[in-house]
Amino acid sequence: MPDLPKRTLGRTGLEVTALGYGAMELRGGPRGRQISEEEAGRILNAVLDSGINFIDTSIDYGMAEERIGRHIAHRRDEYYLASKCACLVGPAADEERPPGQRGGRHVYTRENVIAGVEQSLRRMNTDHLDLVQVHGSPSKQELEDGGVVEAMLDLKAEGKVRFIGMSSTGSNLRDHIAMGVFDEFQIPYSCLQRGHEDAIAEAAAAGAGVVVRGGAARGAPSDDERNRARGAEAAGIWEKADLDGLLGGMSRMEFVVRFTATHPDASTNIVGTLNPEHLAENIEAVSHGPLPPDLYAAAKHRLKAAGSQPE
Numbered sequence: 001m002p003d004l005p006k007r008t009l010g011r012t013g014l015e016v017t018a019l020g021y022g023a024m025e026l027r028g029g030p031r032g033r034q035i036s037e038e039e040a041g042r043i044l045n046a047v048l049d050s051g052i053n054f055i056d057t058s059i060d061y062g063m064a065e066e067r068i069g070r071h072i073a074h075r076r077d078e079y080y081l082a083s084k085c086a087c088l089v090g091p092a093a094d095e096e097r098p099p100g101q102r103g104g105r106h107v108y109t110r111e112n113v114i115a116g117v118e119q120s121l122r123r124m125n126t127d128h129l130d131l132v133q134v135h136g137s138p139s140k141q142e143l144e145d146g147g148v149v150e151a152m153l154d155l156k157a158e159g160k161v162r163f164i165g166m167s168s169t170g171s172n173l174r175d176h177i178a179m180g181v182f183d184e185f186q187i188p189y190s191c192l193q194r195g196h197e198d199a200i201a202e203a204a205a206a207g208a209g210v211v212v213r214g215g216a217a218r219g220a221p222s223d224d225e226r227n228r229a230r231g232a233e234a235a236g237i238w239e240k241a242d243l244d245g246l247l248g249g250m251s252r253m254e255f256v257v258r259f260t261a262t263h264p265d266a267s268t269n270i271v272g273t274l275n276p277e278h279l280a281e282n283i284e285a286v287s288h289g290p291l292p293p294d295l296y297a298a299a300k301h302r303l304k305a306a307g308s309q310p311e
């Protein structure tokens with residue numbers, strides 16, 4: 001297995017592998033893919049065996065937290081663990097919740113934030129999260145009204161979380177950066193979705209670490225039929241930009257994953273996968289390092305013409 005490069009996650013100082021693991025695919029239930037406990041255990045252990053040291057999850061990802069607790073809690077010193085808060089606490093399975101509490105609703109109150117972190121600690125069989133991120137990118141006003149940041153800082157003072165972050169998007173992101181309290185931002189970004197490219201640089205300039213999500217473009221440009229079918233719009237940008245003409249022997253997914261890793265301020269890219277071959281492919285890609293500067297510039301030029309550019 002090739003060595004994964006590591007990068008510093010902003011002011012947290014955590015040295016994270018440039019490829020992380022997004023555990024959303026482990027959610028199961030009506031919205032996720034059905035896998036056995038054995039398969040869940042196999043992929044989580046393969047992630048750690050490959051050297052990945054950063055795992056992102058959420059209360060909202062169905063069975064994911066319980067599966068992390070069940071299958072890799074005994075290897076807790078091998079990974080940084082990030083989860084989310086302000087998601088509703090209660091049964092992990094959506095179908096076991098009352099109708100008004102399904103589908104990732106968020107409640108931005110001190111009580112719910114604290115109850116959520118305590119539930120995550122129990123489910124993942126650990127005494128601390130390395131990072132807790134507010135889920136759902138609420139407005140600054142919502143955060144202030146509910147005392148969310150104070151609750152997170154209290155959890156930090158108690159040692160239940162080491163750093164606090166925000167899963168942020170759109171116009172709220174710049175407000176969140178200006179608040180100056182978040183150690184990290186989780187931001188969607190890929191070559192086919194470059195809207196937050198400049199905001200990532202702004203977050204890093206303010207000292208925060210940046211975790212990219214969506215940085216494999218959900219596999220849309222790949223040969224994998226399921227993932228191609230789910231990402232028709234992204235695949236359309238790929239075709240329009242004629243990125244095949246720039247590959248020079250790389251696979252499409254190597255290009256996508258390396259493009260994300262070439263952003264100088266993206267500390268890690270939490271790609272989710274249930275497929276050990278995809279995991280190996282992504283590790284190999286990231287181990288090849290950033291794209292060469294001339295190729296990166298040419299790709300950005302073509303992507304802009306195809307409609308994927310910073311906003």
Ligand SMILES: NC(=O)c1ccc[n+]([C@@H]2O[C@H](COP(=O)([O-])OP(=O)(O)OC[C@H]3O[C@@H](n4cnc5c(N)ncnc54)[C@H](OP(=O)(O)O)[C@@H]3O)[C@@H](O)[C@H]2O)c1
Nearest residue numbers: 022023024167213214216217218219222271272273274278
């Ligand atoms: N904060 C938020 O609101 C939020 C929202 C969404 C996601 N997230 C986090 O971000 C993580 C990743 O997000 P994402 O799922 O949106 O984006 P992603 O990482 O770009 O895509 C994951 C998808 O890509 C496929 N894939 C991965 N590697 C591949 C490869 N080499 N070839 C072909 N297909 C490949 C996977 O399918 P296979 O299983 O078939 O490989 C999976 O369906 C999640 O797990 C979660 O932790 C956060």
